[in-house]
Amino acid sequence: MLTAEANERLTRVGPGTPMGDLMRRYWIPVRPLVELKEEEVMPIRILGEDLVLFITKKGDLGLIGERCPHRMTLMKYGFPDEDGLRCCYHGWMFAPDGQCIDTPLESPTNKLKDQVKIGSYPVQEMGGLVWTYMGPQPVPLLPPWDLFVMPNAIRQIGISHLACNWLQCHENTGDPAHSVYLHGYNFKYILEKKGELEERTKDRQMSTLHSRIDMGRGIESLYAHETQYGMEKGINYSKALGADKDRQSRHSTVIFPFFTQTGGPGQVRQEFQIRVPIDDTNTYHIAYGCYMGLGGVEAGEQESVPYYDIPIYDEDGSPIWDFVLAQDSHAWVGQGDIMDRTVEHLGRTDLPIVFMRRQFEEQMLIVEDGGDPKNVFRDSSSMPDLIHGGIWDESNSSVTGAGGAVSSFRSAYHKGYGIDDADRYGPAMPEIIDLMQRIDDHLTADEV
Ligand code: FES
Ligand SMILES: [Fe+2]
Known part of the structure; x- marks a missing residue:
């Protein structure tokens, strides 16, 4: 039997919880790679965080926050391009590291994109699974179990x-x-x-x-x-x-x-x-x-x-x-x-x-x-x-x-x-x- 407090500590995984902080020290498998290749863009929820997993046309994998920082629509409605994921609404494109790399309807000289970034987590593939690491820097190695x-x-x-x-x-x-x-x-x-x-x-x-x-x-x-x-x-x-x-x-x-x-x-x-x-x-x-x-x-x-x-x-x-x-x-x-x-x-x-x-x-x-x-x-x-x-x-x-x-x-x-x-x-x-x-x-x- 546990106290209510001990049960909370062991079970809750959101950001800032003791178990959530422990879990965020590990690479976590989130989806099969084959499924991501079929779907290309997938909303996923891991450790209580809503994220968007995607694969670019070039084949790079990315995991970013769920909302576009332009006018906040959902990135799960986006579509992949050569170097990133484009938002469905005005086409802003985000690289796998979350950096905005294109704002197509803005003036070509506008530097807005350089200041805009979505939160992102690193992603790797191993054994047919896509893995992410959601914890603090520096990122540890993905262990080859x-x-x-x-x-x-x-x-x-x-x-x-x-x-x-x-x-x-x-x-x-x-x-x-x-x-x-x-x-x-x-x-x-x-x-x-x-x-x-x-x-x-x-x-x-x-x-x-x-x-x-x-x-x-x-x-x-x-x-x-x-x-x-x-x-x-x-x-x-x-x-x-x-x-x-x-x-x-x-x-x-x-x-x-x-x-x-x-x-x-x-x-x-x-x-x-x-x-x-x-x-x-x-x-x-x-x-x-x-x-x-x-x-x-x-x-x-x-x-x-x-x-x-x-x-x-x-x-x-x-x-x-x-x-x-x-x-x-x-x-x-x-x-x-x-x-x-x-x-x-x-x-x-x-x-x-x-x-x-x-x-x-x-x-x-x-x-x-x-x-x-x-x-x-x-x-x-x-x-x-x-x-x-x-x-x-x-x-x-x-x-x-x-x-x-x-x-x-x-x-x-x-x-x-x-x-x-x-x-x-x-x-x-x-x-x-x-x-x-x-x-x-x-x-x-x-x-x-
Ligand atoms: S809301 Fe995403 S590009 Fe405008
Ligand atoms: Fe069993």
């Missing part, structure tokens, strides 16, 4: 707009035990009601819900500790309490401040979930899927990284519940627009959540004291080409679920197992299924 830059991979970007505060989504990462019910018993109930239980759980060993139900057997305690780039957490199992053996099961790792990473070395499917605050009560949730060519199998070239919307309501407006991320999303939105943590009742399984909140509080204090928080990188000479921000242990691949079942079925979409994940809506699914098939064939051939 592994899934965005690893070679030999197919990628796809799943987007959800969720009507709740970002921290609800992110605290889910500190809550590995929820899988037993939300993705286990609850999933079972949903499929039973739809009359699809038998069909979708034929292979018990490979079914999402059975592997998650099995995760509930023999829980002794939860653990959490800090890592170089974030935190690690998981479940300690005890044979005496009904587990198959005494063991520790590590779950998705957290890259500070808002990434969670699943997968690991030797696994086809890797994923970041990124909880980008739109404002205090809305979250732009990115499920960034990365599927690796393994064992010498080539993943194949992708010209660009495709994106897709992840639906959590059907055409009639009824909630969709039959895949994992939809279950999570409904649970998060169900906690309220900003969850009231003054009336919660935490149990032993919430230990990693408490750890996460402390970590955020610690890092907010560092920013308040004028320091650089975790994962702010400034020295380009020591910046590697790739950073494993989650746990990337070649000897102990991250495995969620009893017996590694979850990672197994996420390598077997070619056998029909992709249906329980949001991935099923992804435009790259045919290539991913083909990749998994080829890896399977390759491994089978090796065994012969």
